[in-house]
Amino acid sequence: MSLYIVRRLLLALVTLWALATLGFLLVEAIPGDPARQLAGPTASVQTVERIRHAYGFDQPAWDRYSATLTRYAHMDLGYSFSRSEDVRAVIARDVGHTLALTVFAFIGELLIGIPLALFVTARKGRVADGTLMAAAGATSAIPTFLVGLLFLYLFSFRLGWFPLGGTTAGLKSYVLPVLTVAIPYGLVLARILRNSLLEELEKPYVEFALARGERMRRIRWRHILPNAIVPLFSVLALDFAGLFAMVAVVEVVFSIPGVGSDLFGAIRRIDTALIIGVAIVAGLVVVTVNLLADLAVIAIDPRVRRATLG
Amino acid sequence: MTDRGMEAGGTLTIPETPPLPEGIAAAPERGERRIGLRVGMVILALITLVSIAAPLAAPKDPNRESVAGLGPNGGPQGPGLAWPLGTDAKGRDLMSRLIYGGRVTFGAAAIAIALATLIGLTIGLLAASSGGAGGSVLMRVTDIGLAIPGLLLAAALTSVLGSGVTSLIVALVAVFWAPLARVTYGQAVVIKERPFVDAARSLGAGRTRILLEEIAPHVLPILLAYSALCVGWAALFESSLGFLGLGVQEPTSSIGAMLGSGLAWYRLHPGLIIFPALYLGLFVTATTLIGEGLRKPRRRVAAPTTAPELELMSR
Numbered sequence: 002m003s004l005y006i007v008r009r010l011l012l013a014l015v016t017l018w019a020l021a022t023l024g025f026l027l028v029e030a031i032p033g034d035p036a037r038q039l040a041g042p043t044a045s046v047q048t049v050e051r052i053r054h055a056y057g058f059d060q061p062a063w064d065r066y067s068a069t070l071t072r073y074a075h076m077d078l079g080y081s082f083s084r085s086e087d088v089r090a091v092i093a094r095d096v097g098h099t100l101a102l103t104v105f106a107f108i109g110e111l112l113i114g115i116p117l118a119l120f121v122t123a124r125k126g127r128v129a130d131g132t133l134m135a136a137a138g139a140t141s142a143i144p145t146f147l148v149g150l151l152f153l154y155l156f157s158f159r160l161g162w163f164p165l166g167g168t169t170a171g172l173k174s175y176v177l178p179v180l181t182v183a184i185p186y187g188l189v190l191a192r193i194l195r196n197s198l199l200e201e202l203e204k205p206y207v208e209f210a211l212a213r214g215e216r217m218r219r220i221r222w223r224h225i226l227p228n229a230i231v232p233l234f235s236v237l238a239l240d241f242a243g244l245f246a247m248v249a250v251v252e253v254v255f256s257i258p259g260v261g262s263d264l265f266g267a268i269r270r271i272d273t274a275l276i277i278g279v280a281i282v283a284g285l286v287v288v289t290v291n292l293l294a295d296l297a298v299i300a301i302d303p304r305v306r307r308a309t310l311g
Numbered sequence: 312m313t314d315r316g317m318e319a320g321g322t323l324t325i326p327e328t329p330p331l332p333e334g335i336a337a338a339p340e341r342g343e344r345r346i347g348l349r350v351g352m353v354i355l356a357l358i359t360l361v362s363i364a365a366p367l368a369a370p371k372d373p374n375r376e377s378v379a380g381l382g383p384n385g386g387p388q389g390p391g392l393a394w395p396l397g398t399d400a401k402g403r404d405l406m407s408r409l410i411y412g413g414r415v416t417f418g419a420a421a422i423a424i425a426l427a428t429l430i431g432l433t434i435g436l437l438a439a440s441s442g443g444a445g446g447s448v449l450m451r452v453t454d455i456g457l458a459i460p461g462l463l464l465a466a467a468l469t470s471v472l473g474s475g476v477t478s479l480i481v482a483l484v485a486v487f488w489a490p491l492a493r494v495t496y497g498q499a500v501v502i503k504e505r506p507f508v509d510a511a512r513s514l515g516a517g518r519t520r521i522l523l524e525e526i527a528p529h530v531l532p533i534l535l536a537y538s539a540l541c542v543g544w545a546a547l548f549e550s551s552l553g554f555l556g557l558g559v560q561e562p563t564s565s566i567g568a569m570l571g572s573g574l575a576w577y578r579l580h581p582g583l584i585i586f587p588a589l590y591l592g593l594f595v596t597a598t599t600l601i602g603e604g605l606r607k608p609r610r611r612v613a614a615p616t617t618a619p620e621l622e623l624m625s626r
Contacts, residue, residue: 016455027471142543142595144550147570147588150577158578239457246460250551264463265555268470276467280459287458 009295013288020284021073024277025066031273078281079274083267088278091263096282098168099259102248103286105175106182107241113187115230118194119221125199137192140185145247149181149254166256178255182247186240193236197229204228231302238294242287249283348604354597362414369407374562376401387580396586399569400576405583409590412564417594419476419565420545423483428538430488435495436530439503440522450496456489465548466557474560479552483545494537498530536605543598550591566591 036053037044044052053059057068072079078088121130140148156177157165168174201207202225210220249261256262260279267275299306361368381388381402390397396405438449465482472478502508503526511525546566552558553567554574561568566587573583 012451012454015451016458019455020459024467027467031471138596138599139592142592142599143588144547144554144570144591146551146554147584150574150584154578154581242458242460243462246462249460249463250555253555264466268466269556271470273471276470280463280467283460283463284458287460291458 005299006296009292013292016288017281017284018070020281021070021277022066024273024280025069028273028277029062031271073281078278081267081272081275081278083270083272083275084263088274091275092260092278092282095258095260095263097259098257099245099248099252099261100286102175102178102182102252102257102259103241103245105179106186106244106248109179109183110186110190110240110244113183114190114194115226117187117191118198119226121191122195122198122202123217123221130195133188133191133195137188140188145182145185146250146254148185149178149251152177152181153254166254168257174255174257178248178251178257181251181254182244186244186247190237190240194229194233197233198225201225201229227301231298231305234294234298234301238291241290241294242283245283245286345604347600351597351600351604354593355601358413358417358594358597361410362417365410365414369404369410370395371404371407373403373407373411373564376403387576387583389580390582397580397582399572399583405586408564408569409566409586412566412569412587413590413594415476415559415563416546416549416566416591417542419479419559420483420542420549423480424487424538424542424545426480427484427487427541428491428534430484431491431493432495432527432530432534434488434492435497436499436522436527438492438496439499440518440526449492453489453492453496457493461486462548462551465552466555469552469557474558476559476563479549479558482552482558483548486548487541487545491534491537491541495530495534498533499526502526502529532605536602538602539598539605540602543595543602546591546594546598550587 036049036056036058040049040052057065060068076089078092080086081088081091084091117133121133124130153165157163163177164174166174206224207220210224211217249259249264251257252259252261253265260282263275264279266272267279381398387400387402387405388394388398394404394406396409399405399408434449434453438446438453440446441449465486468482468485469478472481508521508525511521516525549558549565550567550570553565553569554571556571559565559568561572569587570584573580573587577584
């Protein structure tokens with residue numbers, strides 16, 4: 002077990018290193034003089050030279066690369082010129098909104114997806130089943146941010162039930178962004194879960210439980226659901242990554258000051274330090290969640306425990 | 312059964328359920344599948360036709376700004392006789408921009424997924440056939456690719472590589488090669504254990520030959536089904552990027568760019584959002600129908616791997 006965890010932690014570190022390296026290479030690939038960009042078009046040649054030296058742009062690429070990695074290792078993500086602050090300060094202030102949205106959306110996804118899947122599995126081939134499949138298909142055929150836009154138009158602009166954006170209205174301002182992500186994700190989760198539930202339903206242990214005199218309802222919750230959902234754990238973890246990215250976009254729609262808004266603001270200003278900082282934090286979240294999900298599966302499912310730990 | 316779960320201690324693999332014995336109910340939804348597949352093909356054929364024949368199909372020059380196209384308040388016009396779907400904020404014909412924009416978005420998505428499929432196929436097959444250290448390194452790299460949130464990666468890439476169709480395609484390839492490599496690998500390691508591979512080996516077939524003539528033909532159908540699904544998702548990615556002001560830039564039209572620039576007007580002229588969204592939705596529905604149709608096996612040659620992680624990418 003501990004060996005497995007050590008391996009996984011190493012893999013997580015490699016992932017973060019790969020992200021940092023990718024970021025470094027991307028910055029290298031940007032055409033133009035970074036010192037001139039920082040200084041602005043009206044700065045004198047001397048100022049540009051000073052900045053070039055101060056930021057180490059005059060050093061060889063390899064030295065800058067190792068210096069960058071050392072900085073990251075010390076949790077120093079650099080300076081965001083578009084915000085005139087440390088990247089770490091920007092992210093520390095804003096990541097709470099994004100994480101809260103992601104976690105709420107994830108819970109919402111499960112609350113929508115699991116009961117819906119159980120509900121339609123009992124009615125395979127009937128109207129409710131067909132409706133779910135169609136709805137899941139339809140929501141995955143339009144971009145999620147448009148769902149957000151639709152909600153914003155309908156519930157905020159027309160009906161005035163929710164604020165038009167921002168976070169000033171407290172919890173109320175989270176409702177629409179969370180629903181925007183949770184409903185499409187929940188519908189698709191319901192569809193995936195429905196298929197694996199139906200697969201499980203064919204397995205012999207269901208028949209055995211019925212023969213033993215257990216009620217179908219109990220079999221659904223106690224036997225079929227755990228068997229169908231545990232293999233989906235690592236999938237749900239990957240989903241969390243997608244959710245995080247989607248929340249980043251939805252933040253822009255609802256003007257919520259999370260790291261998503263930071264990222265897309267930074268992209269417009271080509272503030273590379275902030276872009277890479279957000280990417281690394283996103284990678285950190287994803288890697289952590291994947292690791293936790295895999296550990297949870299090992300803890301829950303003895304078959305996987307045997308296969309993974311030998 | 313292989314001991315894949317143990318190799319290199321990377322990601323977890325749930326133990327495979329053994330494939331169904333021959334002759335047990337395989338494709339109950341055969342009729343349904345055919346209908347979905349056909350409908351998808353027809354829609355896709357129509358969209359392709361319109362896109363290829365864009366200069367003929369578009370009523371006007373998509374980039375021509377005109378005062379006549381502006382409404383009395385200087386804003387866009389609603390649909391009318393002169394402008395079938397109305398105009399945008401610069402007085403350009405919305406329908407023409409939609410046809411040309413679809414060409415850019417769908418074309419870029421198709422090219423990017425074709426490239427990503429080639430890369431994914433190569434990496435997945437190499438990883439499955441070499442086993443050992445080389446193979447597991449390849450799959451770890453793929454895992455890293457899967458762990459990076461695709462939309463953020465694509466956004467960062469398009470911002471750094473600059474605007475334009477080429478950088479859009481590069482960004483899409485960077486996102487989609489990893490899941491396609493994963494599908495290839497998952498399918499190939501199952502096929503590798505099948506008796507006919509042993510048979511070929513005992514007949515003296517070399518590794519390359521087994522890979523190309525025995526394994527690859529069984530991997531391709533499933534992989535292509537996922538590729539079809541990915542084309543639709545790539546188009547969705549483009550629309551998100553365009554909405555954020557990344558990717559293709561003015562005056563070139565793309566679905567994403569249209570959605571992004573229509574945002575300012577959506578309360579007064581919802582058509583600026585609705586029409587591109589509908590066209591995109593039609594395209595994605597077509598690719599989904601085709602992908603789903605292809606994924607259900609015609610003959611049960613190989614036990615199909617379900618890859619729900621891919622399905623989750625669809626948003």
